[in-house]
Amino acid sequence: MSVVRLPQASSFAPSIDHMFDAMVILCGVVAIGVFAVMIGMCIVYRRGSKADRSIPVAQQMGIELAWTLIPFLLFVGIFAWSIRLWVHLRSPPADSLTIYVVAKQWMWKVQHPDGRREIDALHVPLGKPVRLIMTSEDVVHSFYIPAFRIKQDVVPGRYTQLWFKATQAGNFQLYCSEYCGTNHAAMLGTVSVLPASDYARWLVSVTAMTPEQRGRQLFVQMGCSGCHDPQSGIRAPDLHGLYNMPVHLNDGTVVQADDAYLRESIVFPASKIVQGYTPIMPTYQHRVDEEGILALIAYIRSIGPAPPAASQDRSSHD
Ligand code: HEC
Ligand SMILES: [Cu+2]
Known part of the structure:
Protein backbone atom coordinates (compact mmCIF):
# COMPACT_ATOMS: atom_id res chain seq x y z
CA MET A 1 0.00 0.00 0.00
CA CYS A 42 -32.97 -2.72 7.23
CA ILE A 43 -34.25 -1.62 3.84
CA VAL A 44 -35.75 -4.94 2.74
CA TYR A 45 -37.51 -5.65 6.04
CA ARG A 46 -38.48 -2.08 6.96
CA ARG A 47 -41.94 -1.74 8.52
CA GLY A 48 -44.69 -1.99 5.95
CA SER A 49 -42.55 -3.48 3.19
CA LYS A 50 -43.96 -6.40 1.22
CA ALA A 51 -40.99 -8.70 1.97
CA ASP A 52 -41.57 -12.39 2.56
CA ARG A 53 -41.60 -12.87 6.35
CA SER A 54 -42.37 -16.57 6.53
CA ILE A 55 -39.97 -18.52 8.74
CA PRO A 56 -37.24 -20.05 6.58
CA VAL A 57 -36.85 -23.79 6.83
CA ALA A 58 -34.06 -26.33 6.58
CA GLN A 59 -30.53 -26.15 7.79
CA GLN A 60 -28.01 -25.29 5.13
CA MET A 61 -24.93 -27.33 5.88
CA GLY A 62 -22.90 -25.69 3.12
CA ILE A 63 -23.31 -22.19 4.48
CA GLU A 64 -22.69 -23.22 8.06
CA LEU A 65 -19.50 -25.00 7.15
CA ALA A 66 -18.34 -22.08 5.07
CA TRP A 67 -18.82 -19.46 7.76
CA THR A 68 -17.16 -21.64 10.34
CA LEU A 69 -14.24 -22.95 8.34
CA ILE A 70 -13.25 -19.85 6.39
CA PRO A 71 -12.77 -17.62 9.46
CA PHE A 72 -11.10 -20.51 11.28
CA LEU A 73 -8.56 -20.98 8.51
CA LEU A 74 -7.99 -17.23 8.30
CA PHE A 75 -7.32 -17.00 12.03
CA VAL A 76 -4.99 -19.98 12.04
CA GLY A 77 -3.21 -18.50 9.04
CA ILE A 78 -2.70 -15.16 10.80
CA PHE A 79 -1.52 -17.00 13.91
CA ALA A 80 1.07 -19.01 11.96
CA TRP A 81 2.22 -15.91 10.10
CA SER A 82 2.60 -13.81 13.27
CA ILE A 83 4.37 -16.58 15.18
CA ARG A 84 6.96 -16.86 12.43
CA LEU A 85 7.53 -13.13 12.57
CA TRP A 86 7.62 -13.13 16.38
CA VAL A 87 10.25 -15.87 16.54
CA HIS A 88 12.37 -13.92 14.06
CA LEU A 89 11.94 -10.75 16.15
CA ARG A 90 13.00 -12.63 19.29
CA SER A 91 16.10 -14.36 17.87
CA ALA A 208 36.84 5.28 27.45
CA MET A 209 37.04 2.15 29.52
CA THR A 210 35.36 -0.93 28.13
CA PRO A 211 32.67 -2.53 30.32
CA GLU A 212 35.13 -5.37 31.07
CA GLN A 213 37.79 -2.93 32.27
CA ARG A 214 35.27 -1.01 34.33
CA GLY A 215 33.99 -4.33 35.70
CA ARG A 216 37.47 -5.42 36.74
CA GLN A 217 37.97 -2.04 38.43
CA LEU A 218 34.74 -2.45 40.39
CA PHE A 219 35.59 -6.08 41.15
CA VAL A 220 38.71 -4.90 42.96
CA GLN A 221 37.22 -1.71 44.48
CA MET A 222 34.20 -3.46 45.93
CA GLY A 223 36.19 -6.27 47.47
CA CYS A 224 34.96 -9.08 45.22
CA SER A 225 38.51 -10.01 44.30
CA GLY A 226 39.40 -10.37 47.98
CA CYS A 227 37.20 -13.46 48.09
CA HIS A 228 36.93 -14.59 44.48
CA ASP A 229 40.42 -14.27 43.03
CA PRO A 230 41.86 -17.79 42.98
CA GLN A 231 44.82 -16.80 45.14
CA SER A 232 42.67 -15.29 47.91
CA GLY A 233 42.66 -17.23 51.17
CA ILE A 234 38.87 -17.19 51.53
CA ARG A 235 36.75 -20.08 50.33
CA ALA A 236 34.67 -18.63 47.50
CA PRO A 237 34.01 -20.04 44.05
CA ASP A 238 36.45 -19.17 41.30
CA LEU A 239 34.52 -17.21 38.71
CA HIS A 240 36.74 -18.17 35.75
CA GLY A 241 34.77 -19.84 33.00
CA LEU A 242 31.58 -19.57 35.03
CA TYR A 243 29.58 -17.74 32.38
CA ASN A 244 26.78 -19.85 30.90
CA MET A 245 28.00 -23.00 32.66
CA PRO A 246 25.77 -25.14 34.87
CA VAL A 247 26.09 -24.43 38.59
CA HIS A 248 25.18 -26.97 41.27
CA LEU A 249 23.40 -25.38 44.20
CA ASN A 250 23.27 -26.64 47.76
CA ASP A 251 19.56 -27.49 47.43
CA GLY A 252 20.46 -30.05 44.78
CA THR A 253 19.24 -28.07 41.78
CA VAL A 254 21.34 -27.03 38.82
CA VAL A 255 21.04 -23.59 37.27
CA GLN A 256 22.75 -21.96 34.35
CA ALA A 257 25.09 -19.06 35.07
CA ASP A 258 23.46 -16.64 32.65
CA ASP A 259 23.18 -12.87 33.04
CA ALA A 260 20.12 -13.14 35.29
CA TYR A 261 21.85 -15.64 37.60
CA LEU A 262 24.98 -13.49 37.88
CA ARG A 263 22.89 -10.41 38.63
CA GLU A 264 21.01 -12.30 41.33
CA SER A 265 24.28 -13.62 42.78
CA ILE A 266 25.49 -10.05 43.21
CA VAL A 267 22.26 -8.45 44.44
CA PHE A 268 20.74 -11.31 46.44
CA PRO A 269 23.66 -13.69 47.10
CA ALA A 270 21.67 -15.59 49.73
CA SER A 271 18.93 -16.68 47.36
CA LYS A 272 21.04 -19.31 45.56
CA ILE A 273 24.00 -20.84 47.36
CA VAL A 274 26.63 -22.71 45.41
CA GLN A 275 27.07 -26.29 46.58
CA GLY A 276 29.89 -26.71 49.05
CA TYR A 277 30.08 -23.05 50.09
CA THR A 278 28.77 -21.08 53.04
CA PRO A 279 26.69 -17.97 52.35
CA ILE A 280 29.20 -15.42 53.53
CA MET A 281 28.93 -13.13 50.54
CA PRO A 282 27.40 -9.75 51.44
CA THR A 283 24.66 -8.28 49.29
CA TYR A 284 25.60 -5.53 46.87
CA GLN A 285 22.07 -4.26 46.47
CA HIS A 286 22.16 -0.42 46.69
CA ARG A 287 25.96 -0.54 46.71
CA VAL A 288 26.33 -0.84 42.95
CA ASP A 289 24.02 0.62 40.30
CA GLU A 290 22.66 -1.24 37.27
CA GLU A 291 25.48 -0.01 35.04
CA GLY A 292 27.99 -1.29 37.57
CA ILE A 293 26.27 -4.68 37.68
CA LEU A 294 26.35 -4.90 33.88
CA ALA A 295 30.07 -4.06 33.98
CA LEU A 296 30.71 -6.75 36.63
CA ILE A 297 28.84 -9.29 34.51
CA ALA A 298 30.79 -8.23 31.42
CA TYR A 299 33.99 -8.77 33.39
CA ILE A 300 32.89 -12.20 34.67
CA ARG A 301 31.94 -13.16 31.11
CA SER A 302 35.32 -12.01 29.83
CA ILE A 303 37.45 -14.07 32.22
CA GLY A 304 36.92 -17.20 30.15
CA PRO A 305 38.19 -20.63 31.11
CA ALA A 306 40.10 -20.97 34.33
CA PRO A 307 43.88 -20.98 34.16
CA PRO A 308 44.79 -24.65 34.82
CA ALA A 309 46.22 -24.01 38.30
CA ALA A 310 43.05 -22.37 39.58
CA SER A 311 40.44 -24.74 38.26
CA GLN A 312 39.70 -26.46 41.58
CA ASP A 313 35.93 -26.02 41.58
CA ARG A 314 34.54 -25.39 38.14
CA SER A 315 35.78 -28.73 36.83
CA SER A 316 33.98 -30.70 39.53
CA HIS A 317 30.74 -28.94 38.64
CA ASP A 318 29.58 -31.49 36.14
C1 HEC B 1 33.16 -12.27 51.74
C2 HEC B 1 33.58 -12.94 50.54
C3 HEC B 1 32.87 -12.55 49.24
C4 HEC B 1 32.80 -11.31 48.65
C5 HEC B 1 33.34 -9.99 49.16
C6 HEC B 1 32.09 -11.50 47.41
N1 HEC B 1 31.74 -12.80 47.26
FE1 HEC B 1 30.73 -13.61 45.69
N2 HEC B 1 30.61 -15.38 46.67
C7 HEC B 1 31.22 -15.68 47.89
C8 HEC B 1 30.87 -17.04 48.28
C9 HEC B 1 31.35 -17.77 49.53
C10 HEC B 1 30.05 -17.56 47.26
C11 HEC B 1 29.40 -18.95 47.21
C12 HEC B 1 28.20 -19.01 48.09
C13 HEC B 1 27.04 -18.34 47.46
O1 HEC B 1 26.57 -18.80 46.41
O2 HEC B 1 26.55 -17.33 48.01
C14 HEC B 1 29.91 -16.49 46.27
C15 HEC B 1 29.20 -16.59 45.08
C16 HEC B 1 29.27 -15.70 44.03
C17 HEC B 1 28.78 -15.93 42.71
C18 HEC B 1 28.16 -17.20 42.20
C19 HEC B 1 29.33 -18.11 41.84
C20 HEC B 1 29.02 -19.44 41.22
O3 HEC B 1 29.96 -20.26 41.07
O4 HEC B 1 27.87 -19.68 40.85
C21 HEC B 1 29.05 -14.80 41.97
C22 HEC B 1 28.75 -14.57 40.49
C23 HEC B 1 29.70 -13.88 42.85
N3 HEC B 1 29.82 -14.44 44.08
C24 HEC B 1 30.14 -12.61 42.46
C25 HEC B 1 30.65 -11.68 43.36
C26 HEC B 1 30.89 -10.29 43.01
C27 HEC B 1 30.70 -9.68 41.64
C28 HEC B 1 31.33 -9.69 44.16
C29 HEC B 1 31.68 -8.22 44.35
C30 HEC B 1 30.63 -7.26 43.96
C31 HEC B 1 31.39 -10.70 45.18
N4 HEC B 1 30.97 -11.88 44.67
C32 HEC B 1 31.83 -10.47 46.47
C33 HEC B 1 32.01 -14.85 48.62
C34 HEC B 1 32.19 -13.48 48.36
CU1 LIG C 1 10.15 5.91 30.83
Whole structure:
Protein backbone atom coordinates (compact mmCIF):
# COMPACT_ATOMS: atom_id res chain seq x y z
CA MET A 1 0.00 0.00 0.00
CA SER A 2 1.25 3.46 -0.69
CA VAL A 3 -0.14 5.24 2.34
CA VAL A 4 2.06 7.97 3.80
CA ARG A 5 3.82 6.44 6.78
CA LEU A 6 6.92 6.35 8.90
CA PRO A 7 10.16 5.39 7.22
CA GLN A 8 10.79 1.66 7.14
CA ALA A 9 14.24 1.89 8.64
CA SER A 10 14.89 -1.64 9.86
CA SER A 11 14.82 -5.08 8.31
CA PHE A 12 11.64 -5.86 10.28
CA ALA A 13 9.68 -2.86 9.11
CA PRO A 14 8.43 -4.20 5.74
CA SER A 15 7.29 -7.56 7.13
CA ILE A 16 5.52 -5.96 10.09
CA ASP A 17 3.83 -3.46 7.78
CA HIS A 18 2.69 -6.25 5.46
CA MET A 19 1.10 -8.04 8.34
CA PHE A 20 -0.53 -4.86 9.61
CA ASP A 21 -1.88 -4.02 6.14
CA ALA A 22 -3.24 -7.54 5.71
CA MET A 23 -5.10 -7.32 9.01
CA VAL A 24 -6.50 -3.88 8.23
CA ILE A 25 -7.72 -5.11 4.84
CA LEU A 26 -9.23 -8.28 6.31
CA CYS A 27 -11.01 -6.38 9.09
CA GLY A 28 -12.14 -3.76 6.57
CA VAL A 29 -13.62 -6.36 4.22
CA VAL A 30 -15.44 -8.09 7.08
CA ALA A 31 -16.74 -4.77 8.44
CA ILE A 32 -17.96 -3.65 5.02
CA GLY A 33 -19.64 -7.03 4.50
CA VAL A 34 -21.41 -6.92 7.87
CA PHE A 35 -22.57 -3.33 7.40
CA ALA A 36 -23.76 -3.97 3.83
CA VAL A 37 -25.92 -6.90 4.95
CA MET A 38 -27.19 -4.89 7.93
CA ILE A 39 -28.21 -1.89 5.87
CA GLY A 40 -29.67 -4.16 3.15
CA MET A 41 -31.80 -6.01 5.72
CA CYS A 42 -32.97 -2.72 7.23
CA ILE A 43 -34.25 -1.62 3.84
CA VAL A 44 -35.75 -4.94 2.74
CA TYR A 45 -37.51 -5.65 6.04
CA ARG A 46 -38.48 -2.08 6.96
CA ARG A 47 -41.94 -1.74 8.52
CA GLY A 48 -44.69 -1.99 5.95
CA SER A 49 -42.55 -3.48 3.19
CA LYS A 50 -43.96 -6.40 1.22
CA ALA A 51 -40.99 -8.70 1.97
CA ASP A 52 -41.57 -12.39 2.56
CA ARG A 53 -41.60 -12.87 6.35
CA SER A 54 -42.37 -16.57 6.53
CA ILE A 55 -39.97 -18.52 8.74
CA PRO A 56 -37.24 -20.05 6.58
CA VAL A 57 -36.85 -23.79 6.83
CA ALA A 58 -34.06 -26.33 6.58
CA GLN A 59 -30.53 -26.15 7.79
CA GLN A 60 -28.01 -25.29 5.13
CA MET A 61 -24.93 -27.33 5.88
CA GLY A 62 -22.90 -25.69 3.12
CA ILE A 63 -23.31 -22.19 4.48
CA GLU A 64 -22.69 -23.22 8.06
CA LEU A 65 -19.50 -25.00 7.15
CA ALA A 66 -18.34 -22.08 5.07
CA TRP A 67 -18.82 -19.46 7.76
CA THR A 68 -17.16 -21.64 10.34
CA LEU A 69 -14.24 -22.95 8.34
CA ILE A 70 -13.25 -19.85 6.39
CA PRO A 71 -12.77 -17.62 9.46
CA PHE A 72 -11.10 -20.51 11.28
CA LEU A 73 -8.56 -20.98 8.51
CA LEU A 74 -7.99 -17.23 8.30
CA PHE A 75 -7.32 -17.00 12.03
CA VAL A 76 -4.99 -19.98 12.04
CA GLY A 77 -3.21 -18.50 9.04
CA ILE A 78 -2.70 -15.16 10.80
CA PHE A 79 -1.52 -17.00 13.91
CA ALA A 80 1.07 -19.01 11.96
CA TRP A 81 2.22 -15.91 10.10
CA SER A 82 2.60 -13.81 13.27
CA ILE A 83 4.37 -16.58 15.18
CA ARG A 84 6.96 -16.86 12.43
CA LEU A 85 7.53 -13.13 12.57
CA TRP A 86 7.62 -13.13 16.38
CA VAL A 87 10.25 -15.87 16.54
CA HIS A 88 12.37 -13.92 14.06
CA LEU A 89 11.94 -10.75 16.15
CA ARG A 90 13.00 -12.63 19.29
CA SER A 91 16.10 -14.36 17.87
CA PRO A 92 19.11 -12.08 17.59
CA PRO A 93 21.72 -13.48 15.19
CA ALA A 94 24.87 -14.80 16.84
CA ASP A 95 27.07 -12.13 15.26
CA SER A 96 25.02 -9.25 16.72
CA LEU A 97 26.75 -6.27 18.25
CA THR A 98 25.69 -6.14 21.93
CA ILE A 99 24.87 -2.75 23.41
CA TYR A 100 23.62 -2.20 26.97
CA VAL A 101 20.78 0.15 27.73
CA VAL A 102 19.87 1.31 31.24
CA ALA A 103 16.65 3.28 31.63
CA LYS A 104 16.17 5.72 34.46
CA GLN A 105 13.60 8.40 35.23
CA TRP A 106 13.86 10.09 32.71
CA MET A 107 16.71 9.18 30.45
CA TRP A 108 18.22 6.40 28.38
CA LYS A 109 21.82 5.51 29.24
CA VAL A 110 23.70 3.55 26.61
CA GLN A 111 26.96 1.61 26.98
CA HIS A 112 28.80 0.42 23.87
CA PRO A 113 31.05 -2.66 23.92
CA ASP A 114 34.12 -0.54 23.18
CA GLY A 115 33.52 1.71 26.13
CA ARG A 116 31.68 4.67 24.69
CA ARG A 117 28.67 5.80 26.67
CA GLU A 118 25.91 8.13 25.66
CA ILE A 119 22.67 9.48 27.10
CA ASP A 120 19.41 9.86 25.18
CA ALA A 121 21.28 8.90 22.04
CA LEU A 122 22.09 5.60 20.41
CA HIS A 123 24.58 5.31 17.56
CA VAL A 124 24.42 2.09 15.57
CA PRO A 125 26.04 0.84 12.37
CA LEU A 126 23.99 0.50 9.22
CA GLY A 127 23.15 -3.03 8.07
CA LYS A 128 24.61 -4.86 11.06
CA PRO A 129 22.47 -6.75 13.58
CA VAL A 130 22.43 -4.98 16.94
CA ARG A 131 21.26 -6.61 20.16
CA LEU A 132 20.23 -4.45 23.07
CA ILE A 133 20.34 -5.82 26.61
CA MET A 134 18.19 -3.56 28.72
CA THR A 135 17.30 -2.97 32.33
CA SER A 136 15.91 -0.18 34.48
CA GLU A 137 17.18 1.55 37.60
CA ASP A 138 13.72 2.45 38.86
CA VAL A 139 10.33 1.81 37.27
CA VAL A 140 9.12 0.04 34.15
CA HIS A 141 9.96 1.91 30.94
CA SER A 142 9.49 0.83 27.37
CA PHE A 143 12.02 1.22 24.59
CA TYR A 144 10.27 2.15 21.37
CA ILE A 145 11.65 3.06 17.94
CA PRO A 146 8.64 3.44 15.62
CA ALA A 147 10.76 3.69 12.45
CA PHE A 148 12.23 0.26 13.27
CA ARG A 149 8.85 -1.17 14.36
CA ILE A 150 10.30 -2.44 17.63
CA LYS A 151 9.22 -1.97 21.22
CA GLN A 152 10.19 -3.75 24.42
CA ASP A 153 9.48 -3.18 28.10
CA VAL A 154 12.51 -2.30 30.23
CA VAL A 155 11.97 -3.73 33.69
CA PRO A 156 13.87 -3.16 36.97
CA GLY A 157 15.57 -6.30 38.24
CA ARG A 158 15.40 -8.08 34.92
CA TYR A 159 17.20 -8.09 31.57
CA THR A 160 15.08 -7.83 28.47
CA GLN A 161 16.48 -7.83 24.99
CA LEU A 162 15.68 -6.54 21.58
CA TRP A 163 17.43 -6.74 18.25
CA PHE A 164 17.22 -5.02 14.91
CA LYS A 165 19.14 -4.38 11.73
CA ALA A 166 18.96 -0.77 10.55
CA THR A 167 18.52 -0.47 6.80
CA GLN A 168 18.51 3.29 6.39
CA ALA A 169 21.08 5.84 7.53
CA GLY A 170 19.77 8.86 9.40
CA ASN A 171 18.27 9.92 12.71
CA PHE A 172 15.18 8.29 14.17
CA GLN A 173 13.11 9.08 17.21
CA LEU A 174 13.35 6.92 20.34
CA TYR A 175 10.44 7.07 22.78
CA CYS A 176 9.61 5.70 26.21
CA SER A 177 6.18 4.21 25.70
CA GLU A 178 5.34 3.15 29.24
CA TYR A 179 4.06 5.89 31.53
CA CYS A 180 6.90 6.29 34.02
CA GLY A 181 6.24 9.48 36.00
CA THR A 182 6.15 13.25 35.65
CA ASN A 183 8.61 13.65 32.80
CA HIS A 184 7.67 10.50 30.93
CA ALA A 185 6.79 12.49 27.82
CA ALA A 186 10.27 14.01 27.80
CA MET A 187 12.04 10.64 27.99
CA LEU A 188 13.13 10.82 24.37
CA GLY A 189 16.23 9.97 22.46
CA THR A 190 17.70 9.91 19.00
CA VAL A 191 18.87 6.81 17.21
CA SER A 192 21.59 7.65 14.69
CA VAL A 193 22.28 5.05 12.06
CA LEU A 194 25.75 5.53 10.61
CA PRO A 195 27.41 3.78 7.68
CA ALA A 196 29.93 1.25 9.05
CA SER A 197 33.01 3.42 8.48
CA ASP A 198 31.43 6.47 10.15
CA TYR A 199 30.34 4.27 13.04
CA ALA A 200 33.89 2.98 13.54
CA ARG A 201 35.17 6.55 13.52
CA TRP A 202 32.47 7.63 15.96
CA LEU A 203 33.32 4.79 18.34
CA VAL A 204 36.98 5.73 18.70
CA SER A 205 36.43 9.48 18.82
CA VAL A 206 36.42 9.33 22.61
CA THR A 207 38.58 6.93 24.57
CA ALA A 208 36.84 5.28 27.45
CA MET A 209 37.04 2.15 29.52
CA THR A 210 35.36 -0.93 28.13
CA PRO A 211 32.67 -2.53 30.32
CA GLU A 212 35.13 -5.37 31.07
CA GLN A 213 37.79 -2.93 32.27
CA ARG A 214 35.27 -1.01 34.33
CA GLY A 215 33.99 -4.33 35.70
CA ARG A 216 37.47 -5.42 36.74
CA GLN A 217 37.97 -2.04 38.43
CA LEU A 218 34.74 -2.45 40.39
CA PHE A 219 35.59 -6.08 41.15
CA VAL A 220 38.71 -4.90 42.96
CA GLN A 221 37.22 -1.71 44.48
CA MET A 222 34.20 -3.46 45.93
CA GLY A 223 36.19 -6.27 47.47
CA CYS A 224 34.96 -9.08 45.22
CA SER A 225 38.51 -10.01 44.30
CA GLY A 226 39.40 -10.37 47.98
CA CYS A 227 37.20 -13.46 48.09
CA HIS A 228 36.93 -14.59 44.48
CA ASP A 229 40.42 -14.27 43.03
CA PRO A 230 41.86 -17.79 42.98
CA GLN A 231 44.82 -16.80 45.14
CA SER A 232 42.67 -15.29 47.91
CA GLY A 233 42.66 -17.23 51.17
CA ILE A 234 38.87 -17.19 51.53
CA ARG A 235 36.75 -20.08 50.33
CA ALA A 236 34.67 -18.63 47.50
CA PRO A 237 34.01 -20.04 44.05
CA ASP A 238 36.45 -19.17 41.30
CA LEU A 239 34.52 -17.21 38.71
CA HIS A 240 36.74 -18.17 35.75
CA GLY A 241 34.77 -19.84 33.00
CA LEU A 242 31.58 -19.57 35.03
CA TYR A 243 29.58 -17.74 32.38
CA ASN A 244 26.78 -19.85 30.90
CA MET A 245 28.00 -23.00 32.66
CA PRO A 246 25.77 -25.14 34.87
CA VAL A 247 26.09 -24.43 38.59
CA HIS A 248 25.18 -26.97 41.27
CA LEU A 249 23.40 -25.38 44.20
CA ASN A 250 23.27 -26.64 47.76
CA ASP A 251 19.56 -27.49 47.43
CA GLY A 252 20.46 -30.05 44.78
CA THR A 253 19.24 -28.07 41.78
CA VAL A 254 21.34 -27.03 38.82
CA VAL A 255 21.04 -23.59 37.27
CA GLN A 256 22.75 -21.96 34.35
CA ALA A 257 25.09 -19.06 35.07
CA ASP A 258 23.46 -16.64 32.65
CA ASP A 259 23.18 -12.87 33.04
CA ALA A 260 20.12 -13.14 35.29
CA TYR A 261 21.85 -15.64 37.60
CA LEU A 262 24.98 -13.49 37.88
CA ARG A 263 22.89 -10.41 38.63
CA GLU A 264 21.01 -12.30 41.33
CA SER A 265 24.28 -13.62 42.78
CA ILE A 266 25.49 -10.05 43.21
CA VAL A 267 22.26 -8.45 44.44
CA PHE A 268 20.74 -11.31 46.44
CA PRO A 269 23.66 -13.69 47.10
CA ALA A 270 21.67 -15.59 49.73
CA SER A 271 18.93 -16.68 47.36
CA LYS A 272 21.04 -19.31 45.56
CA ILE A 273 24.00 -20.84 47.36
CA VAL A 274 26.63 -22.71 45.41
CA GLN A 275 27.07 -26.29 46.58
CA GLY A 276 29.89 -26.71 49.05
CA TYR A 277 30.08 -23.05 50.09
CA THR A 278 28.77 -21.08 53.04
CA PRO A 279 26.69 -17.97 52.35
CA ILE A 280 29.20 -15.42 53.53
CA MET A 281 28.93 -13.13 50.54
CA PRO A 282 27.40 -9.75 51.44
CA THR A 283 24.66 -8.28 49.29
CA TYR A 284 25.60 -5.53 46.87
CA GLN A 285 22.07 -4.26 46.47
CA HIS A 286 22.16 -0.42 46.69
CA ARG A 287 25.96 -0.54 46.71
CA VAL A 288 26.33 -0.84 42.95
CA ASP A 289 24.02 0.62 40.30
CA GLU A 290 22.66 -1.24 37.27
CA GLU A 291 25.48 -0.01 35.04
CA GLY A 292 27.99 -1.29 37.57
CA ILE A 293 26.27 -4.68 37.68
CA LEU A 294 26.35 -4.90 33.88
CA ALA A 295 30.07 -4.06 33.98
CA LEU A 296 30.71 -6.75 36.63
CA ILE A 297 28.84 -9.29 34.51
CA ALA A 298 30.79 -8.23 31.42
CA TYR A 299 33.99 -8.77 33.39
CA ILE A 300 32.89 -12.20 34.67
CA ARG A 301 31.94 -13.16 31.11
CA SER A 302 35.32 -12.01 29.83
CA ILE A 303 37.45 -14.07 32.22
CA GLY A 304 36.92 -17.20 30.15
CA PRO A 305 38.19 -20.63 31.11
CA ALA A 306 40.10 -20.97 34.33
CA PRO A 307 43.88 -20.98 34.16
CA PRO A 308 44.79 -24.65 34.82
CA ALA A 309 46.22 -24.01 38.30
CA ALA A 310 43.05 -22.37 39.58
CA SER A 311 40.44 -24.74 38.26
CA GLN A 312 39.70 -26.46 41.58
CA ASP A 313 35.93 -26.02 41.58
CA ARG A 314 34.54 -25.39 38.14
CA SER A 315 35.78 -28.73 36.83
CA SER A 316 33.98 -30.70 39.53
CA HIS A 317 30.74 -28.94 38.64
CA ASP A 318 29.58 -31.49 36.14
C1 HEC B 1 33.16 -12.27 51.74
C2 HEC B 1 33.58 -12.94 50.54
C3 HEC B 1 32.87 -12.55 49.24
C4 HEC B 1 32.80 -11.31 48.65
C5 HEC B 1 33.34 -9.99 49.16
C6 HEC B 1 32.09 -11.50 47.41
N1 HEC B 1 31.74 -12.80 47.26
FE1 HEC B 1 30.73 -13.61 45.69
N2 HEC B 1 30.61 -15.38 46.67
C7 HEC B 1 31.22 -15.68 47.89
C8 HEC B 1 30.87 -17.04 48.28
C9 HEC B 1 31.35 -17.77 49.53
C10 HEC B 1 30.05 -17.56 47.26
C11 HEC B 1 29.40 -18.95 47.21
C12 HEC B 1 28.20 -19.01 48.09
C13 HEC B 1 27.04 -18.34 47.46
O1 HEC B 1 26.57 -18.80 46.41
O2 HEC B 1 26.55 -17.33 48.01
C14 HEC B 1 29.91 -16.49 46.27
C15 HEC B 1 29.20 -16.59 45.08
C16 HEC B 1 29.27 -15.70 44.03
C17 HEC B 1 28.78 -15.93 42.71
C18 HEC B 1 28.16 -17.20 42.20
C19 HEC B 1 29.33 -18.11 41.84
C20 HEC B 1 29.02 -19.44 41.22
O3 HEC B 1 29.96 -20.26 41.07
O4 HEC B 1 27.87 -19.68 40.85
C21 HEC B 1 29.05 -14.80 41.97
C22 HEC B 1 28.75 -14.57 40.49
C23 HEC B 1 29.70 -13.88 42.85
N3 HEC B 1 29.82 -14.44 44.08
C24 HEC B 1 30.14 -12.61 42.46
C25 HEC B 1 30.65 -11.68 43.36
C26 HEC B 1 30.89 -10.29 43.01
C27 HEC B 1 30.70 -9.68 41.64
C28 HEC B 1 31.33 -9.69 44.16
C29 HEC B 1 31.68 -8.22 44.35
C30 HEC B 1 30.63 -7.26 43.96
C31 HEC B 1 31.39 -10.70 45.18
N4 HEC B 1 30.97 -11.88 44.67
C32 HEC B 1 31.83 -10.47 46.47
C33 HEC B 1 32.01 -14.85 48.62
C34 HEC B 1 32.19 -13.48 48.36
CU1 LIG C 1 10.15 5.91 30.83
